[in-house]
Amino acid sequence: MANIDDHPTVRWWREQLVASPRAKLNADSLRSLCLEAGADDVGFVELNRPAIADQRADILAAFAPTQALISIVCRMNRENVRTPARSVANVEFHANYEEVNTVARTIVKRLDEIGVRALYPSAGFPMEMDRFPGKVWVVSHKPVAVAAGLGHMGLHRNVIHPKFGNFISLGTILIDTEVTDYHQPIDYNPCIDCKLCVAACPVGAIASDGHFNFSACYTHNYRELMSGFTDWAETIADSKNAHAYRQKVNGSESASMWQSLSFKANYKAAYCVAACPAGEDVIAPFLSDRPGFVRDIIKPLQEKAEPIYVVPGSDAEAYVARRFPHKTIRRVSSGIRPSSIPGFLFGLPLLFQRDQSKDLSAVYHFTFFGAEAHQATVTIHDRAVKVEQGHVGTSDLAIVAESETWLGFLAKERNLIWALLRRKIRLKGSPRLLQAFGKCFPA
Numbered sequence: 165m166a167n168i169d170d171h172p173t174v175r176w177w178r179e180q181l182v183a184s185p186r187a188k189l190n191a192d193s194l195r196s197l198c199l200e201a202g203a204d205d206v207g208f209v210e211l212n213r214p215a216i217a218d219q220r221a222d223i224l225a226a227f228a229p230t231q232a233l234i235s236i237v238c239r240m241n242r243e244n245v246r247t248p249a250r251s252v253a254n255v256e257f258h259a260n261y262e263e264v265n266t267v268a269r270t271i272v273k274r275l276d277e278i279g280v281r282a283l284y285p286s287a288g289f290p291m292e293m294d295r296f297p298g299k300v301w302v303v304s305h306k307p308v309a310v311a312a313g314l315g316h317m318g319l320h321r322n323v324i325h326p327k328f329g330n331f332i333s334l335g336t337i338l339i340d341t342e343v344t345d346y347h348q349p350i351d352y353n354p355c356i357d358c359k360l361c362v363a364a365c366p367v368g369a370i371a372s373d374g375h376f377n378f379s380a381c382y383t384h385n386y387r388e389l390m391s392g393f394t395d396w397a398e399t400i401a402d403s404k405n406a407h408a409y410r411q412k413v414n415g416s417e418s419a420s421m422w423q424s425l426s427f428k429a430n431y432k433a434a435y436c437v438a439a440c441p442a443g444e445d446v447i448a449p450f451l452s453d454r455p456g457f458v459r460d461i462i463k464p465l466q467e468k469a470e471p472i473y474v475v476p477g478s479d480a481e482a483y484v485a486r487r488f489p490h491k492t493i494r495r496v497s498s499g500i501r502p503s504s505i506p507g508f509l510f511g512l513p514l515l516f517q518r519d520q521s522k523d524l525s526a527v528y529h530f531t532f533f534g535a536e537a538h539q540a541t542v543t544i545h546d547r548a549v550k551v552e553q554g555h556v557g558t559s560d561l562a563i564v565a566e567s568e569t570w571l572g573f574l575a576k577e578r579n580l581i582w583a584l585l586r587r588k589i590r591l592k593g594s595p596r597l598l599q600a601f602g603k604c605f606p607a
Contacts, residue, residue: 178281189280191345194234197274202267203236203335204328207312207347212479215349219304226302227283229340234271235305235312236335237266239328242446244439248463251423253438254430257333261288263505264335266497271337277409281340287333289389289429296390297500298507305334313347318355320370320436321360326354329443330436347490354442358450360458364439364465366472366491378514381479383498385433388424392473392498396421400495417471417494432473435465479519500605501575505536505567508574509551512605516548521604526597529559538565544604561593561601 191208198206209216211223211230223230244256268284275282285302292300305321310316314334315325324331362370369381386392396413404407424430439462441450451456469490472480476495484493500515502508521544528542540558542549565573569588572578583589591598 168266174446185477186489188342188344189232189339193342194343198234198236198267198271199268201274202238202263203271204332205237205325207235207309207314208345209233209235209311210342210346212344213311213346215381216307219307222299222327223303223338225569226285227338227340229281230338230348232339232485233308234337234339235309235311235314236264236267236271236337237309237314237325238267238335239325240331240333242329242331245331245434248464250430250432253434254428257431258428260333261286264288264333268335268337272392275339281339284335287335293390294328297502298504298510300390301337302308303338305336308336309334310349313345313350316350316353316355318353318440318442319357319359319374320365320440322437322440323374323438324354326350327444329354329446331443348577351486356442356447358441360439360441360462361436364435364462366433366435366465366470366484366488367474367480368487369427369480370436371579375518377479377517379475379498379517380483382479382500382514383475383478383480383496385431386494387432387473388421389429389431392496393421393424393429393499395497395499399498430579432470438465443516456585475606476604477517477520479517500607502571503562504572505532505538509540509542510540510570512542512551513549515605515607516549517604520606521547521549521600524600524604526560526600527557527596529555529562531555531562531564532567532570534566534568538567542601544601550599551602560591561597563598564592 194208195206202207207413212218217234221231238260240256240260245253247253264287265484266286272282272284276460278410287305292302305318309323315323318324318330320330323332323334324330325332351397359372362372367377367380368386369377371377382391399412402407403412420430441447451505466488467490469492471492471494472484472488473494473496475498481493481495482489498515500510500511525542525545530538530540530542541552541554542560543552563568565583565589569578569583573583573589580589584591
């Protein structure tokens with residue numbers, strides 16, 4: 165590696181410090197530094213950009229001096245991701261995350277040499293598990309990358325880079341110094357709306373109309389991470405003996421969990437990434453031979469015989485049974501059990517199953533008392549859910565609950581009848597509406 169003193173950014177910055185202690189980093193020199201450190205593309209965003217306003221509090225909580233953000237891209241090897249062999253794909257995912265972190269660390273070290281303070285949150289895991297099951301990530305890399313002009317979100321909720329497609333990993337660096345020029349979002353979306361991600365997804369998480377079923381994706385793809393691991397550990401605890409355990413978890417699933425523990429957690433699908441043909445470097449085979457692209461890339465993923473993890477009663481369970489009858493349905497818990505009332509409300513839009521709500525139109529007023537006093541309104545209408553703070557409008561069902569009892573009820577540690585008899589939970593309206601509510605959020 166070249167001497168840091170010889171780098172043009174270092175020389176320029178030291179000259180500026182003499183003239184002004186509040187000098188901004190030169191954007192061209194900073195970009196050069198990032199690319200030399202190994203990034204495949206880079207963009208800069210000011211902290212006060214309206215597009216990332218909802219990220220500001222989290223950014224400042226992680227690094228209070230933040231003035232600007234550096235967004236970096238490292239591209240992946242496409243064929244490793246496209247193969248149905250998940251061990252190959254997972255090695256690529258993890259290696260690419262490590263590359264992003266290494267590049268970010270190199271950039272931060274070089275900036276430190278010239279007196280610029282900087283911090284880089286992880287590109288992947290580990291994350292802040294003390295916040296689980298809430299927002300465990302430090303910075304949301306995707307909206308920062310979009311604001312920095314490194315692509316747009318596709319139908320599959322992945323950032324599509326105009327050149328590399330969605331075969332990328334993202335990283336973000338927080339710096340305490342402004343930059344002379346900032347990037348703006350690109351003026352088009354590379355997503356070509358081909359719907360191949362819809363066709364490849366084994367759990368129907370991506371709908372052709374733009375709807376995304378977070379719970380379906382999370383339960384299957386992240387089966388060996390976070391909530392899936394929690395559910396697996398509780399399965400062990402609930403099993404009386406080895407035979408009882410094997411009735412719930414077969415040998416290959418136990419071995420796969422061992423591999424995740426001894427290597428790194430394995431993603432079960434990510435077929436949406438594999439299927440996407442967008443991006444200048446990616447799209448040629450799709451344009452020249454679309455049937456061949458589907459035959460060679462999509463069909464092997466669709467036809468693979470594999471276990472698909474779903475929550476009982478979820479939209480995903482019905483989808484797999486209808487669309488992929490040759491795949492084995494494995495009914496599991498989502499493993500998501502909120503530990504607070506804000507966590508419960510935060511999770512509702514993520515766990516919502518719209519097909520289960522098709523005949524429901526109701527307004528729910530929640531009033532929590534005890535350890536966590538809180539009021540909220542949940543409206544389910546036209547196969548959509550809306551969560552608002554406070555009581556809004558007229559309720560069809562009013563639920564008054566002691567917060568600890570309600571959380572225990574959600575965790576199946578409290579009995580609803582017991583809670584109603586002891587008035588720990590009180591209902592005003594038809595109890596059937598509570599049953600319909602639960603059907604929309606199977607756990």
